[in-house]
Amino acid sequence: MSRQALHDGWTLRAAPGAQVPAEIADRSVPATVPGCVHTDLLDAGLIPDPYLDDNEVALAWIGRTDWSYRTSFRRPPGDHDRVDLVCAGLDTVATLTVNGVEVGRTENMHRGYRFDVRSLLRDGDNDLVVTFGSAYRYAEAQQERLGDRPNAYPEPFHFIRKMACNFGWDWGPTLVTAGIWQEIGLHAWSTARLATVRPLVTLAGQDGRVELHVEVERVADVPLTVRATVAGAHAEVVVPAGQRTAVLTLAVREPALWWPRGYGEQTRHPLEVTLHAADGDTLDTWSRQVGFRSVRLDTSPDEHGTSFALSVNDVPVFVRGVNWIPDDAFPTRVTRERLAGRFDQAAAANINLLRVWGGGRYESTDFYDLADERGLLVQQDFLFACAAYPEEEPFGSEVAAEAAEQVTRLAPHPSLVLWTGNNENIWGWHDWDWQEALAGRTWGRGYYLDVLPRLVGELDPTRPYWPGSPWSGTEEIHPNDPAHGTTHIWDVWNTDDYTKYREYVPRFVAEFGYQGPPAYATLRRALSDEPLAHNSPGMAHHQKAAGGDAKLQRGLDAHLPAPADFDDWHYLTQLNQARAIQLGVEHFRSHRDVCAGTIVWQLNDCWPVTSWSAIDGDGRRKPLWYALRHAYADRLLTVQPRDGGLALVAVNDGGTPWRASTSVTRLTLAGAPRVKTTMELDVPAYSAVTLALPAELARPDEARRELLVAEAGESADRALWFFAEDRDGDWPAAAWDATVEPVDGGQRVRVTARTVLRDLTLFPDRLDPTASVDEALVTLLPGESVTLTVRADTALDPAALTSRPVLRCVNDL
Template sequence: MKVSVYVVIALFGLFIFNRCQKPLKDKTPEIFSLNESNWVFAEKDSTQFLPAKVPGSVHMDLFDNDLIPEPYYRNNEKELQWIGERDWIYKTNFDVDKEFLNNQSIVLCFDGLDTHADVYLNGQPIIAANNYFRAWAADIRQHVKLTDNLLEVCFRNAVDANTILRQADTIPLFDDYVYSRKPAFHFGWDWGPVYITAGIWRPVYIKAWSGAQITDQFIVQNDVSTDLARLQAEVEIESLIEADVELIVSCDEANVNKQQTVSLKKGLNRIICTFDIDQPKLWWSNGLGEPHLYTIETRLIREDELMDRESSRIGVRQLKLVQNPDEKGSSFHFELNGVPVFAKGANYIPQESFQSKVDSADYRRVIQHALDANMNMLRVWGGGFYEEDYFYDLCDEKGLLVWQDFMFACSMYPGETDYLENVRQEAVENVKRLRNHPSVALWCGNNENYIGWQDWRWSRHFTKADSATVWHDYEKLFNELLPEVVNAYDPSKAYWPSSPKYGWGYPVNSDGDVHLWAVWHAQDPFEVFLEEENIGRFMSEYGFQSLPEMKTIDAFTLPADRSIDSEVMKAHQKHRVGYPVIDKYIKRDYNWPKDFESYVYVSQVLQAKGIKMAIEAHRRAMPFCMGTLYWQLNDCWPVASWSSVDYYNRWKALHYKVRDAYANELVSAVIKNDTVEVYLVSDLTKDMDRRLQLKLSDLEGQVIWEENVDVKLLANTSVNVLKKPIKDIIKSHDPTELVLDVTLMDGSHVTSRNPLYFVSPKDLKLSVPEIVSKISILSPDELQIELESPTLVKDIMLEFDELDGQFSDNYFDMLPGEKYAVRFRLHTGQVDKASTLKLKHKSLIDTY
């Protein structure tokens, strides 16, 4: 009897369908967490073991056991240095069940050990770790038993390790910290304390499995358009058996269900499964569109057993670094789905000196700070660590691009074979861990190593022959090893050898990225930000310090400490000439503050003024300049620093100014050669009709001149729409008594507002304002403050002593006679009576 081939195919499809629908026995790997298994710790050679937390650090364990004071308080840092100079032991006992022991492979896994650690199980050495940035694992099937297993982790301190390694180096390098693969900032930075940590800093667990397991899933995007995305899953399978299995790659949302039979061999198997997504929803960065994510799942099935499953969230997008030659060099910008992206963001540092203190809420807060300031990119700086998966998950979800440094910063590094192999494994692990995240835009070799060697005369530390060897080691690491890893494991992304390509002191605007530290380090005035020769293609670092607000200072000081000259305030200023530099800039533009609290306030207003000037200059230079990332977003402890958000998540004046300067629509007025020039800057993808309003008034609100112009806001660019000599605007009026209100309107809606002054703040003839305020309760955790003044209020700062929360606006200029409504959302707690609240405000005149 003849059977139609179509019938055979249909019956086979039905067979496969029924087989896939039949409940599968769960034979996926078992995970047995050891995080909560009653860990204890002690100093080496001590018999007094105390409770410990894992993940954690020795500093926090000592603090939790009341053996040390709060590390960030006053100048306790100085008294706690002994901790990082000692060796420590962590241990625990655990049991497993008999069924667990029946697995073919039983692996002890440490996702992070800090840093030089020897691991023993039941007295047997199983791991010798020497890299903070790597995961460590060992098969313990031959050593583990049913009950009373003893797991010990012995940490050797990094101080001694660095000294020994440096002494053994044929050409000793000038920084000890480079010899340990450990976050550089642990050894102190010009914004961070010296806390040389040790401990089990990421989860520890036992993974038991039989047969086969999925060890990696990489989703490669071969071709992407709005009509079709052609993808492939590159799946790594570790097998202890030879067997035929079914590999299923699926995405429910996209109706993808690709299945293929795979013949596994013992060892590592690499399988490729191609699939398409029709009319995909593309992933966009913040401000350009929705950052849509797809979940791709891979399952490994043998007969009626689910052997393993792995899932990845991806964003379907085309992202590339564009470096096209032009008359001045070459461009340097990111292009997402065919759209040039002006990168607006900041440099991000670790949130704590002790990573175990950081939880998911902290990550959500810091990412929200970036979003609230209209950012679309963060740079993960090379002196910290490769961040937690959750950080990148949030960046994926919110559309924040990530400039990812490898973990090398501000020094030269060893070139010995063992060191380089350690780095290679570190790079491979982290590239593979992070490569599926659509947020990761670029891999960068290091922070400032190239510029340090080329321009900061680091070679003076060495003889001519040794200098050649050290540079050769640099090239092996940053021009060979790391790009080879990126090309092999994440080839679609760009690799950039070092940030920056250019520093200050010579023209920086031909190509590549720039760290412009003429302001602050060279102590040049803020006006250098405006000079064309100081605006590069991509401004990846620049900044200025300020102090955190008084509530933050109160948290780490006693009243007697609240002076710039106190030992405590000096301990929380890590730049060697930090306060003198702030002083110098204050005297340029402001009257000297009358007291410490006024100094704190003026430092923030000063910082905001300078960085706002820089950001607007960079955006006005679009599309020549296509990125601006100021230093820095956050702090790792309470400190005077370049951050825009302090350690306690309180916005400085700078963060409010950044939010406005990073808006998708920006009107920016600047004085050039005695002429007022007005620019319209847009990150929108469509042209828009707008109305430009210019109004000159005195500080009492008397209107002197005004002009309204219909303008076209051109998509994704900057346009100079008005040039007018100052004399034609102010005529015979005193410039110290004037403000030019520059506003961009969409109908009755203000899309951007940016007042311009003709003199420095110290020269403005301000009067003491009579501010009228009214507080109303919108909800138990949100207030509204209505404000009005008949005269100009310069840089008004609002605060509630008894409440902690976030203002919708702060440190802004109140123009005469206008009404302002500011919202305040409480971080914690609720209020039920507005009459009990006391609103405090300070403006520039109050500091004289």
């Protein structure tokens, strides 16, 4: 057996006669495989960067053009029964030829393909050509053939099995890709090979069990032997001549378990599988790291509705999640190193679950391996989003094949804890005026309620499946009913103030979000606007949400002073994003007896854009990231309105009790105490305690000039409650003293407040795009200090570092 990668020597060219720029017509350019047309043309200097300014618009022709990739290769040495051309991923409508003979056609980005090419190979050079037809032309032809179906955007993304957000989204560019986007190579083999290996890993009490399902492909009708080992356990089975499948069971006595981050160690065990011929020769091998853990989803009815609560190893896990979108419009640019950086950012923000959203991709092996390693739970959507999807052929067969392949591929990963049938499509059918437009045509219901649950049940019953996000658990109840199953809350962003989050006490919030612009350095890299303004041409192009700027302005008007210039607008809209999500998360966590999790929309971006992300398209942390780190901390102290008054809620998502003496003080903005009380906290592990505050604390003498401060024990975190909106507060003009001193790799900035400083934030990337800071959104009372550590490639000017617009607070306006 041999495997030979075919990643070298490729060239790319547009189809003859295609309507392309003159400098590209009839020209071959070097191609990187894996890769795509856009990145190849960019590397060749033939197109501008599609992420800058409005270049995206000028490059729309790429997605409407046919493209050919070509290389040559030598046949593998040796005399093998089979030589297969193996394609892990082709994007999307491809025709493959070897030495001028067609060997296959594909029309699904989300599955792999294997073609027997042995009889076509010759000595010397062999020619391989992969021609990609326009994804637009294919999708539009299917749309015309089957009849249109509603979707969220005027693009035909639901008529092709391709990454939907390639066609643009309310946070993403329209860059319709083509290319060999995953590995491609030759696999030469004889007698038999391991076609699929599917380990179902479970726990029975303290003991582990691996039920190993093996499928072989054979060209010789002879007995075969499969052997497997894991964690000291061994199993062996003979696959008789004529048979293709086998099941092995490995029992492991009290294995070390795999736990989510914060709950225990992420122990994994090598699982080795080998296939042998009758004479004992090894024909094929397969190995993965597996983790022993159980997953349970509680969806039982109770006095509040229908629960949606995740447990791992029989320990309830309050989900502190974020939604994940593709980290780049061009997936091959997302390296393992880049993913590791994102995962580090997620873990540092106290996140424990990533939901892989259904308009992107089934995430990579690197993604899942890193999630396993770091203990980040993963919810993977099947790839359907915001549209009515046809179920006719070829889509029915393609969806079933893609789902079976991906469920099998991801089965070994302990981090994967939930499959979801779609994003918002069942909700869309109910509420988005689809039914009349569909006129009885298929829209995907058969996938979500029949095909996908059946496949998950057959191939991986160790994991729960949920038909949609949102979904109430039954067709008898509205899919987005907050009292049942999962809910999405989008009225806040679209029509209402963010304080409306407090009107919801949902069972599980799978999406809710609020927009803010990216970091200043990100904007300056991506946009050439002069002057930069919230509505300058580049800013407008990089705001993809309908009415997005008006919604940002509505939020500012409700809470904050009017911005005088772009610097104010940038700071205040980022701040309002952070406050909106922090308010929502703290409110939902304060009701953890009813609500079992929150998944914020969204962690990341795929390009520089104003969006709902906490990490912008250049990988910089927005103020929202710091707010999430606070709101998702294991121990959270928060002041919440309750029963016409105020309450102090202490949330403990740690594994040990939280006992502390807590002081709660009502004081003036000048720092003078009015009323103070002390309360004793005793919060068991994985629970919350609510303590009503006395009326004299909860009712201010002068709302515009007072706030509440709650502090628990030695914790540096504290809870604040302001009785008036910032726009109405009687704020003193901000005054502070600041010192800057060098430290290894950066500078230490110490700020001492001479007045109250509300949401003090340092933006060092305004001085150097490499600069970042360790803390943000700090409120100081008069006389208090904070030390901020700035990391940058070069030393920054101390005067600039400690003045506007780099160092900001609300009351410096």
